[in-house]
Amino acid sequence: MIRHIKPLAFYMGLVLVLLFFLLPILWMIGTAFTPSGEYISNSLSLLPEHPTMEHFRALWKDGFPERLANTIVVAVGATFLALVFGFLASYALVRFDFPRYLDHSFLLLVLMIKMMPPIVVAIPLFQLLKGIGMLDSSLGLILVYQVYTLPFCIWMLLSFVREVPLSLEEAACLDGTNLPKRLLYIVLPLCAPGLAATFIFTLIMAWNEFLFALLYLSTPSHFTLPLYVSNFITENETYWGQLMGIGLLSSLPMLFMAGYVQRYLLRGFTMQMK
Amino acid sequence: MLFRSRLQLISLMLPATLLLAVLTLYPISQILINAFSYVDYAGAERQFVGLDNFAELIDDWFFIGAVENTLVFSVMASFVQVGLGLLLAVLFDREFPVKRFALPIVIYPMMLSTLVCSAIWRAWYHYDFGFLNNALVSLGLSPVEWLFDPSLALFSVMLVDVWQWTPMSFLIILAGLQSVPADIKDAALTDGASGWRRFRYITLPLVMPQILLALLLRSIDTFKLFDKVYALTGGGPGNSTSTLSLFIYKQGFKFFNLGLASAGALMMLLIACLLSAVYAWRYVGAKS
Amino acid sequence: MASVTLQNLRKRFKNQEVLRGIDLQIRDGEFLVLVGPSGCGKSTLLRMIAGLDSTSEGCIKIGERNVSHVTPAQREIAMVFQSYALYPHMTVWDNMAFGLKMAGIPKEEQVLRIQQAVDILQLHPYIHRKPAELSGGQRQRVAIGRAIVRQPEVFLFDEPLSNLDAKLRDQMRVQLMELHQRLGTTMIYVTHDQKEAMTMADRIVVMRQGVIEQMGTPLELYERPANRFVAGFIGSPTMNFVPVKMKHQNNGESVVTLPWSQDIRLGTWSASVNKDERLELGIRPQGVLLDDSSPYRMQVDVTEPLGNMVYVHGRINGVRLVVETQKAPNPGSQVGIHLNDAMCHLFDGEGQCLRQAMEHIHAA
Numbered sequence: 001m002i003r004h005i006k007p008l009a010f011y012m013g014l015v016l017v018l019l020f021f022l023l024p025i026l027w028m029i030g031t032a033f034t035p036s037g038e039y040i041s042n043s044l045s046l047l048p049e050h051p052t053m054e055h056f057r058a059l060w061k062d063g064f065p066e067r068l069a070n071t072i073v074v075a076v077g078a079t080f081l082a083l084v085f086g087f088l089a090s091y092a093l094v095r096f097d098f099p100r101y102l103d104h105s106f107l108l109l110v111l112m113i114k115m116m117p118p119i120v121v122a123i124p125l126f127q128l129l130k131g132i133g134m135l136d137s138s139l140g141l142i143l144v145y146q147v148y149t150l151p152f153c154i155w156m157l158l159s160f161v162r163e164v165p166l167s168l169e170e171a172a173c174l175d176g177t178n179l180p181k182r183l184l185y186i187v188l189p190l191c192a193p194g195l196a197a198t199f200i201f202t203l204i205m206a207w208n209e210f211l212f213a214l215l216y217l218s219t220p221s222h223f224t225l226p227l228y229v230s231n232f233i234t235e236n237e238t239y240w241g242q243l244m245g246i247g248l249l250s251s252l253p254m255l256f257m258a259g260y261v262q263r264y265l266l267r268g269f270t271m272q273m274k
Numbered sequence: 275m276l277f278r279s280r281l282q283l284i285s286l287m288l289p290a291t292l293l294l295a296v297l298t299l300y301p302i303s304q305i306l307i308n309a310f311s312y313v314d315y316a317g318a319e320r321q322f323v324g325l326d327n328f329a330e331l332i333d334d335w336f337f338i339g340a341v342e343n344t345l346v347f348s349v350m351a352s353f354v355q356v357g358l359g360l361l362l363a364v365l366f367d368r369e370f371p372v373k374r375f376a377l378p379i380v381i382y383p384m385m386l387s388t389l390v391c392s393a394i395w396r397a398w399y400h401y402d403f404g405f406l407n408n409a410l411v412s413l414g415l416s417p418v419e420w421l422f423d424p425s426l427a428l429f430s431v432m433l434v435d436v437w438q439w440t441p442m443s444f445l446i447i448l449a450g451l452q453s454v455p456a457d458i459k460d461a462a463l464t465d466g467a468s469g470w471r472r473f474r475y476i477t478l479p480l481v482m483p484q485i486l487l488a489l490l491l492r493s494i495d496t497f498k499l500f501d502k503v504y505a506l507t508g509g510g511p512g513n514s515t516s517t518l519s520l521f522i523y524k525q526g527f528k529f530f531n532l533g534l535a536s537a538g539a540l541m542m543l544l545i546a547c548l549l550s551a552v553y554a555w556r557y558v559g560a561k562s
Numbered sequence: 563m564a565s566v567t568l569q570n571l572r573k574r575f576k577n578q579e580v581l582r583g584i585d586l587q588i589r590d591g592e593f594l595v596l597v598g599p600s601g602c603g604k605s606t607l608l609r610m611i612a613g614l615d616s617t618s619e620g621c622i623k624i625g626e627r628n629v630s631h632v633t634p635a636q637r638e639i640a641m642v643f644q645s646y647a648l649y650p651h652m653t654v655w656d657n658m659a660f661g662l663k664m665a666g667i668p669k670e671e672q673v674l675r676i677q678q679a680v681d682i683l684q685l686h687p688y689i690h691r692k693p694a695e696l697s698g699g700q701r702q703r704v705a706i707g708r709a710i711v712r713q714p715e716v717f718l719f720d721e722p723l724s725n726l727d728a729k730l731r732d733q734m735r736v737q738l739m740e741l742h743q744r745l746g747t748t749m750i751y752v753t754h755d756q757k758e759a760m761t762m763a764d765r766i767v768v769m770r771q772g773v774i775e776q777m778g779t780p781l782e783l784y785e786r787p788a789n790r791f792v793a794g795f796i797g798s799p800t801m802n803f804v805p806v807k808m809k810h811q812n813n814g815e816s817v818v819t820l821p822w823s824q825d826i827r828l829g830t831w832s833a834s835v836n837k838d839e840r841l842e843l844g845i846r847p848q849g850v851l852l853d854d855s856s857p858y859r860m861q862v863d864v865t866e867p868l869g870n871m872v873y874v875h876g877r878i879n880g881v882r883l884v885v886e887t888q889k890a891p892n893p894g895s896q897v898g899i900h901l902n903d904a905m906c907h908l909f910d911g912e913g914q915c916l917r918q919a920m921e922h923i924h925a926a
Contacts, residue, residue: 089291119500120543122522122523124304173634246390250390251386
């Protein structure tokens with residue numbers, strides 16, 4: 001008896017959990033295709049009766065592509081900057097026989113910045129960006145995003161760089177490589193899985209960042225997608241269709257990437273513990 | 275002799291260190307100054323006022339409420355997410371037919387921008403037409419004021435956070451479960467441990483590091499909570515969902531009260547430092 | 563090809579001195595083995611010759627060139643690591659080509675050299691595989707190939723066989739010796755395994771705690787160990803050590819007393835020793851004979867039959883002895899023993915050798 005009940009309970013639990021995560025998403029997809037007149041209803045159906053592309057057309061005309069481009073520039077830029085700087089720093093941390101306290105204090109600094117709520121530094125950073133004339137620009141945003149992305153990258157990459165055996169680098173050293181070549185030909189390829197996992201996580205982080213974008217961008221044409229979303233929530237009306245359209249469109253690239261590196265994602269988390 | 279000199283390695287650390295210093299040490303020094311000053315935003319003038327800002331904060335009912343809300347939210351949300359994540363991870367740590375498709379569904383909420391998440395749930399929480407109330411009514415129950423009932427609003431916000439970020443805990447713990455060597459599970463089986471007992475005495479202790487990691491990451495994030503509150507309730511009704519981040523944001527960017535905002539930020543930073551010291555003591559201490 | 567000269571080489575880590583003044587002349591084309599227990603500094607010495615560790619004091623010359631402060635790549639050496647250190651993301655061919663590419667050697671020359679190494683090491687079937695797809699022995703050969711193609715003045719080996727199983731290790735040992743004969747290049751080889759040292763070396767350097775204890779040909783070390791440490795380190799099974807007391811030392815004759823009250827005559831030697839001084843007698847298992855007529859009886863604990871001979875482990879008066887013999891006695895039985903006095907070494911309280919054996923029977 002029990003043998004039959006157990007899988008049943010398992011599948012019922014699974015279905016319940018999946019529904020909890022799936023239903024809001026289905027609703028989002030449904031709403032993106034729902035004509036404006038159909039929003040208000042008391043039905044439990046998540047899918048539109050008369051599907052429409054009107055919201056996507058509206059988005060296209062309204063300047064969605066431009067915001068998408070902004071987001072790509074900012075997110076990819078911030079991610080690359082953090083990966084390059086973070087990779088170099090974590091390599092040095094792993095390989096350099098720093099005095100213990102220096103090693104620990106740098107890691108502590110990283111941890112503390114990770115802990116630090118971004119709002120804490122938001123006001124002085126505003127003045128800093130204003131001072132160097134980077135307020136309301138993609139470049140400025142890329143710079144301040146390092147508050148999140150750089151500590152995260154260092155933290156993630158440390159464990160991956162630690163996995164590269166020292167003897168490989170010694171062999172490369174005998175083979176006549178200097179430090180830059182060794183990093184490029186030996187260490188970098190060996191850390192590729194770690195870099196991929198870190199890249200995805202950092203990209204998601206930067207792609208969806210809202211607070212700094214809200215505070216430091218003022219020209220609508222410079223907006224990133226998370227900020228663009230707020231355009232469709234006005235005092236009088238919420239444009240659900242467009243809103244959900246953006247949600248769908250902006251999450252798809254992340255989902256595909258995450259799916260592509262799924263096996264590295266799990267590995268990334270396991271490695272972090274070492 | 276792998277490295278020509280220590281200088282070579284220090285130079286590798288330089289870009290990251292400099293950037294982090296500029297982005298954090300400079301702002302923190304500004305906050306330290308502003309927290310003890312009255313700042314005239316328009317005149318860009320600063321006047322030392324000692325502990326006045328802090329005295330004002332402690333008397334401020336809005337600030338105390340924000341501290342309470344932040345701590346309640348951070349503790350509860352992270353525990354719920356890790357618990358749910360653990361459950362999910364256990365479900366996913368075996369083979370079943372639709373697993374390939376189920377995993378992306380479960381982690382999809384993580385990929386969404388917080389604002390979109392909030393928008394979805396704002397629609398679901400709508401009193402007259404929201405999906406949740408529609409469901410309640412069709413079951414013959416009375417509808418609920420999800421976001422406008424002061425005793426409920428914080429938990430409604432929490433539910434959104436649980437929905438969006440449980441996948442993160444799930445992924446971390448699943449990674450831990452999958453790295454438990456099969457022979458340990460087999461050994462437990464041959465020892466006669468099964469079901470609950472195997473989970474309690476074998477699996478759970480082995481994934482404890484991952485559970486703690488998830489708890490750490492989620493409590494950090496929930497402590498910073500800003501955008502969900504901003505998008506769902508704006509801190510209301512009354513002050514019932516205001517958080518520290520929101521409080522500082524309002525003081526700094528709405529009322530331009532830089533002194534008070536900086537004092538609040540400093541207090542928040544101190545709490546964060548306290549927490550990170552505890553974690554660092556656990557992590558770094560355990561490693562060395 | 564080149565000789566290697568080490569002059570008063572010292573290495574300090576923090577405040578610990580791991581190499582305490584090494585002077586060594588390695589001849590051109592020689593196969594030199596550095597051997598010693600772990601922590602004796604042999605690997606550090608090798609890594610200093612390679613340029614992977616810096617020298618605290620002293621100088622390293624390869625040929626006539628002082629390379630103490632030259633980068634590893636410019637020392638014209640090649641090294642085979644204990645872990646092989648093959649680049650896991652490159653194929654066998656690329657692993658061998660990498661160093662040549664870095665040195666800017668023309669493509670045709672690269673191909674020529676790699677082709678030659680592949681021939682020598684019979685790596686044809688594997689050149690497009692990655693290290694993860696190779697067995698331990700194949701990886702070992704690739705690591706050697708990578709060293710060969712660089713055509714170095716000196717080969718350095720850091721315990722290259724310790725990750726292989728016993729049978730493969732024997733095969734590789736022979737291959738390495740063939741390689742040395744074929745190339746005739748100077749080779750410096752680090753191991754903790756005295757059997758490898760004995761079978762492969764032209765000359766062995768025994769190290770302990772950062773100093774050279776003794777150097778010489780395998781036979782010299784085996785027959786004339788300079789001290790108790792070398793005597794105990796070289797040879798398998800280990801030499802037996804028996805505490806003895808000096809009975810008397812007259813012109814032309816010294817007599818020591820064994821713990822089982824047997825006197826043994828050891829002829830003359832230069833050093834003079836006081837009466838009743840405590841010494842240590844060393845004798846290899848071949849020097850102890852089973853002799854039923856002997857009144858000195860040894861209790862047999864275990865026997866170790868190896869086919870062509872038997873090692874008998876036993877105790878007499880609390881002293882453990884290993885005896886090599888042809889016929890195994892029963893464990894638990896008592897056997898009479900006799901020490902061949904011509905095969906006895908004698909060591910003083912500091913472990914320095916006072917008298918060497920006159921006669922030797924070598925292990926198979």
